[in-house]
Amino acid sequence: MVSSLINLQSLELRENLLKGLPESVSQLSKLERLDIGDNDIEELPPHIGDLPALQELWLDHNQISHLPPETGRLKNLLCLDVSENRLEDVPEGLSGLTNLTDLHLSQNLIETLPDGIGALTKLTIFKVDQNRLMTLNPNIGNRSGFDTGLWSRAAIVVTYPKRSTGSTRQLTVKVIIL
Numbered sequence: 001m002v003s004s005l006i007n008l009q010s011l012e013l014r015e016n017l018l019k020g021l022p023e024s025v026s027q028l029s030k031l032e033r034l035d036i037g038d039n040d041i042e043e044l045p046p047h048i049g050d051l052p053a054l055q056e057l058w059l060d061h062n063q064i065s066h067l068p069p070e071t072g073r074l075k076n077l078l079c080l081d082v083s084e085n086r087l088e089d090v091p092e093g094l095s096g097l098t099n100l101t102d103l104h105l106s107q108n109l110i111e112t113l114p115d116g117i118g119a120l121t122k123l124t125i126f127k128v129d130q131n132r133l134m135t136l137n138p139n140i141g142n143r144s145g146f147d148t149g150l151w152s153r154a155a156i157v158v159t160y161p162k163r164s165t166g167s168t169r170q171l172t173v174k175v176i177i178l
Contacts, residue, residue, distance in 0.1 A: 003027040014038050014058070026050035037061050037081070049073035060084050060104065072096045083107050083127065095119045106130050 002011075003024040010033040011025070018039035025034070026047035034051070035058040042063045049070025056079040064085040071080075072093025079102040080094075087108035094100075095116025102125040110131040120126075 006030070009033065009053075011035070021045055021048065023047050029053060032056065034058065044068055044071070046070045052076065055079065057081070065109075067091050067094070069093050075099065078102065080104065090114055090117065092116055098122065101125065103127070 002008075002022065005028065007030055008028050009030055011028070011031060012033075012035040014035050015038045018036060018041055020041060020043070021036060023045065025031075028051065030053050031051050032053050033056040034054060035056070037058045038061040040063060041059070042065065044059065044064055044067060046068045047070070048057075048068065049072070051074065053076060054074050055076055057074065057077060058079075058081045060081045060083045062085050064082065065088055067082065067087070067090075069091055072091065074097060076099060077097050078099055080097070080100060081102070081104040083104045083106040085108055087105065087110055090105065090110060090113055092114040094103075095114055098120065099122060100120050101122050103120065103123055104125070104127045106127045107130040110128065111134050113128070113133070113136065
């Protein structure tokens with residue numbers, strides 16, 4: 001049914017109980033905006049990469065733990081929001097999305113960012129707060145042009161065990177990018 005809407009440019013399926021995305025969506029070659037946020041999606045199918053005109057992809061408030069490598073084929077993508085999911089890592093393929101201006105990765109389980117993230121020179125909004133980042137690529141700190149970069153709670157945490165008891169204490173260093 002969806003595949004018959006060949007001129008569709010925007011599809012908003014936000015706040016439903018979707019578990020997945022039908023393959024027929026990949027036939028919407030003129031689709032520029034896809035909003036499937038606030039659903040119950042756990043896995044993004046590989047055919048997400050078959051949307052050549054896609055400029056905005058809203059995946060926030062789902063249960064997604066990883067993005068398929070095919071996401072890196074969305075060369076016209078300007079905005080990607082994967083905030084408030086269970087994302088554990090960011091695929092290196094995202095560094096090929098050189099037209100991205102907005103990247104929202106807040107409130108996930110991300111421990112590291114790929115080295116190529118510094119190659120996204122058009123980014124003006126980069127939100128990666130409330131994750132489990134252990135290190136930051138130095139290329140990110142050298143970037144200029146960010147209008148908004150939220151690094152709060154994107155701290156480097158080093159845990160040292162106490163010698164006398166089995167408990168631990170934490171040293172938290174907040175990263176501030178000027």
